[in-house]
Structure formats: structure tokens, C-alpha cells
Amino acid sequence: MTLDLSKHPCFNDAVRHQFGRIHLPVAPACNIQCNFCDRRFNCVNESRPGVTASVLSPHQALSYLQQAVERDPRIAVVGIAGPGDPMANVEATMTTLRLTREHYPEMLLCVATNGLNLAPQADELAQLNVSHVTLTVNAVRPEIGQHIYAWVRDGRQVHRGVHGAALLWERQREAIRQLKALDVVVKINTILIPGVNDQHIEAIAQTMRDLGADLLNCIPMYPVENTPLGQLPEPSPQQVVDARLQAGQYLPLMHHCTRCRADASGLLGEALSDQQQTALQQAAAQPLVPTQTRPCVAVATLEGMLVNQHLGEAHRLAVYRQQDDDFELVETRRTPVAGGGSERWQQLADMLHDCRALLVSSAGAAPVEVLRRAGIRVVMMEGLIEEGLEAVFAGSELRAPLRRDHRCGAGASCAGDGMGCM
Incomplete structure (x- = not known):
């Protein structure tokens, strides 16, 4: 079946008030620790990536999707964007995509990821007709990336500093190349962090263009309490304008991002309704199948x-x-x-x-x-x-x-080691 790619509201501003999307929160684990991120699964009052009211299994997600589509026929896109990283939860993510494609052959599918473990899944993503993939690329120079990522976990091995940032960038670059060779639409999310990568945006955009990316979304950092970068100020409106002007020399820009939650549903910018929250909790209360x-x-x-x-x-x-x-x-x-x-x-x-x-x-x-x-x-x-x-x-x-979360009690000063406290 030929999909109508123009229906994706995140990639086509003209249809954002016509077509909606739903994020299925099936990916709780993450394989990197960003210094600006704090994933909390049970907060219903925040609207930002990494937050969801519940985490679902693939079959729970399908049940939830079926109810959501029946309730809101505007939904044209099914996305997986967390609350961790989809490719750090490969089995859950790919099973969810397979189930969705089986039951909704006309639906657009998309994934948002840091890209660390993306390349090995590129072929199957293309086979499932996953039309859009978003990668978050915050640096193309490891000496800058080392200040953004506390650690990068590749399998059982944890990398820190320049080595971790270099590994992540290497994997991101390879993933973008593979996706473009498979004709997948690639959007780049770049978090604008004052004093860290604000002078690096143009280099990122130019490199992404050279790799064949289709679109860039320059997002101001949202300071999150109790994170290493949580005390930095949010970029000023002028800083955001300047960064986007620089990036726009190389790639088309997304200007209507709403920094969606991992369980977002409906039109862009719509809050998760009480009815949707109830449906999500009911799905999570079901057996895994x-x-x-x-x-x-x-x-x-x-x-x-x-x-x-x-x-x-x-x-x-x-x-x-x-x-x-x-x-x-x-x-x-x-x-x-x-x-x-x-x-x-x-x-x-x-x-x-x-x-x-x-x-x-x-x-x-x-x-x-x-x-x-x-x-x-x-x-x-x-x-x-x-x-x-x-x-x-x-x-x-x-x-x-x-909850048993194995924290060491060091508070915000502890970035963890990527393996959990022993």
C-alpha cells in the first residue's frame, strides 16, 4: 500500500490541524544519559519528552491504539518516542510496529531515537514501511558532546566523556546514511543548550544536510530540575531565532514542534484529556497480552x-x-x-x-x-x-x-554509571 506521507503533522505544518498522531509508550529504558533529561513515567502535569502516565506492553499498546482510533479518526500517525529510547527497547518497539502495521496497513509509522542502536534495525524499519524517523543529534564534535551526555551504554559496556560522545556520533552518522539509502524520511532534532552547543548549530545543520537529512528541528532546552544542566537558563527567544537562521541555511526547518510527551495523542498541541489518560491506565492494567x-x-x-x-x-x-x-x-x-x-x-x-x-x-x-x-x-x-x-x-x-530504583542517594551530583547501583 502506498502511504500518503503528507498526512504527518510533525513533518507537514499545513495538516497539523487536520491530522493527529498517537505515541505508544512502550520503551521505558534508555541507553544514554543526557545531562538535561529526567525521565519520569508517572507525571500527568508535564508536557515534554520522556514523560508518560503509564508504560505499555506491545499488545497493551495495540489495544489502546484500537480504542484511540475508534474515538479519534483524525489519528493518521503512530509513533514510538519513549519514554526512554525505542532502540534501547528493540523487541518491544519492533513488536509494536509489526502489530500496528498488521492491523493498520494505511497508518503512517514513525520512531524518534537517539540513534545509538538504530542502524541494525534500519532494514526492518523500511520493510515495515516506517516512513519517518527522527534522530536527536546535539553535537557532531565529541569534545562538545561530552558535555551533553553523562554516559553512553553500548550493550554491557559504558562509555563516558569524549569516547561516549564519539561512539554516539559514529552510530548516528551510520544510521542516517542507512535510512536515506532506504528512502526513509529523516528529521533531526537538535536541543539548543546555552553555553554548550549554541555556537555549534550551524555545523550540525551543515553536516546533517551533507548526510541527506530532510528536515531539522532546533528546540530550545527546557531546564529540568535536578539534572546537571538544570541550572542553565532556557535559551532566549533571540538565541532561538539566531540558531534557526543559521540552521535554515542548510535544511528546511520545523517551526511548530510542541515537545510532545511519550504518550501524546490527538492533534499537535492538544493536552492529554482525562478520557485519554483513563484509557491509557486501563490498557496498562490489562495483562501484558x-x-x-x-x-x-x-x-x-x-x-x-x-x-x-x-x-x-x-x-x-x-x-x-x-x-x-x-x-x-x-x-x-x-x-x-x-x-x-x-x-x-x-x-x-x-x-x-x-x-x-x-x-x-x-x-x-x-x-x-x-x-x-x-x-x-x-x-x-x-x-x-x-x-x-x-x-x-x-x-x-x-x-x-x-519503587526499587537502586539509586545511591548522591542526588543530582550523581550521573550514574549506566549499569545501575550494585
Whole structure:
């Protein structure tokens, strides 16, 4: 099917009041840490990239999309833009795109990414007829990029400083080349950061033109509290005008960016309505595969009041279900004997066939992945069982004090190491 590319409101200002887009928030993880970014998944009062009210699985996202399209036929574009980076969540992103293309062959598909892990996916993106890809390129000189990125994580290896910025730019350059060879429309987002890259915008635009990019969006940095660059002033209107005049010598510019949330829906500039927020939370409350019947939630607990056991140390799991406005303990189930490797976790997944989620204080990557593939979401938290159950059954995010986020307590001065605290 030939797609009408003119319907994309982010790439065609003339249709922004006619056609809408929906962002499916299926990509929570990120593989770089920008010094201006703080991703918060549960804030409904902010309108900026990296923010969403809920995170969805691919099948939850499809269910949410189906309801959204029925409710708002103006939606012409399905995008994936976070709240982390789509290509740091390759399986979730590509599965979502495949499902969307299967059910909506006429829909425009787009992805917004930092580009670090984009090139290996370029061929399939083109095969899925993903027509538009946006890359955020904030520097084409690593000595400047080192001040923008705290770290860059490539697989299990973390790069910092000039080396991290150089690796990111190398991957971005290769990704743009591959996408243009496949006739994908490429937009460049560049964050204008005073005192960091404000004298570098022209070089970025010229380099992007030489690589074949189609459009450039120069966005003023939005200072975010508790980030390394959070104390910098937002660029003045004149600084923005000057930067865009420089960039406009080389590429057409996007002037109507609304700095969308990762769960944005509708026409550009429209706030997420209460109805949309409710639909998003309802989708997140469904089993990871909504067509499955999973009425229960399992809990790793020592005494039956708190979520306070590591999955590997739990010999029994308490299984709950929602009963009217309360939660009922259905039974306790013995976990498979330790020492069985991946087979142990597959047995656990089979044992929890009726559970949509598992609440634990901590869990290793291997069981989390096995359970996820079986349609069971692993939620790491510490606190009252009831609060965890309320969040899962409501499809909302846990309150910050309950979440196990492994922070070291150093506050804004800590940029992390890209691997999480040990």
C-alpha cells in the first residue's frame, strides 16, 4: 500500500490541524544519559519528552491504539518516542510496529531515537514501511558532546566523556546514511543548550544536510530540575531565532514542534484529556497480552503484609485477585526448586499462568525476561502488598517511595554509571 506521507503533522505544518498522531509508550529504558533529561513515567502535569502516565506492553499498546482510533479518526500517525529510547527497547518497539502495521496497513509509522542502536534495525524499519524517523543529534564534535551526555551504554559496556560522545556520533552518522539509502524520511532534532552547543548549530545543520537529512528541528532546552544542566537558563527567544537562521541555511526547518510527551495523542498541541489518560491506565492494567485471562497477581512476601522478598529466595508466592473494591488471597504456591537454571523460571511462569504480574523486592534479569515472555510483568518494589496490588490492578505507576530504583542517594551530583547501583 502506498502511504500518503503528507498526512504527518510533525513533518507537514499545513495538516497539523487536520491530522493527529498517537505515541505508544512502550520503551521505558534508555541507553544514554543526557545531562538535561529526567525521565519520569508517572507525571500527568508535564508536557515534554520522556514523560508518560503509564508504560505499555506491545499488545497493551495495540489495544489502546484500537480504542484511540475508534474515538479519534483524525489519528493518521503512530509513533514510538519513549519514554526512554525505542532502540534501547528493540523487541518491544519492533513488536509494536509489526502489530500496528498488521492491523493498520494505511497508518503512517514513525520512531524518534537517539540513534545509538538504530542502524541494525534500519532494514526492518523500511520493510515495515516506517516512513519517518527522527534522530536527536546535539553535537557532531565529541569534545562538545561530552558535555551533553553523562554516559553512553553500548550493550554491557559504558562509555563516558569524549569516547561516549564519539561512539554516539559514529552510530548516528551510520544510521542516517542507512535510512536515506532506504528512502526513509529523516528529521533531526537538535536541543539548543546555552553555553554548550549554541555556537555549534550551524555545523550540525551543515553536516546533517551533507548526510541527506530532510528536515531539522532546533528546540530550545527546557531546564529540568535536578539534572546537571538544570541550572542553565532556557535559551532566549533571540538565541532561538539566531540558531534557526543559521540552521535554515542548510535544511528546511520545523517551526511548530510542541515537545510532545511519550504518550501524546490527538492533534499537535492538544493536552492529554482525562478520557485519554483513563484509557491509557486501563490498557496498562490489562495483562501484558490483553486477550489472555489473567485475574491474579503473585507476591513474594515473608509475612503476608509487605513485598519484601527477592524472587530467587522466595519458596512460596502469595496469589491475590481483585474482589469488588478489595483484594482476596486466593492461595499460596510453592516455587520451583532452586538450581534448575532457565527451566526453573519457565516452570514458575507455567505455575503463574493466571497471573498478570509478580511483585518482588528484587529479581535477576533472567527470570524477568522469561516471565515477561510468558506475559507476566515483574514489578520490583518494597512496601505494603495492598499498595502494589492497587497500582497493578489500576494500571498506574507505583508511588516513588515504593519503587526499587537502586539509586545511591548522591542526588543530582550523581550521573550514574549506566549499569545501575550494585
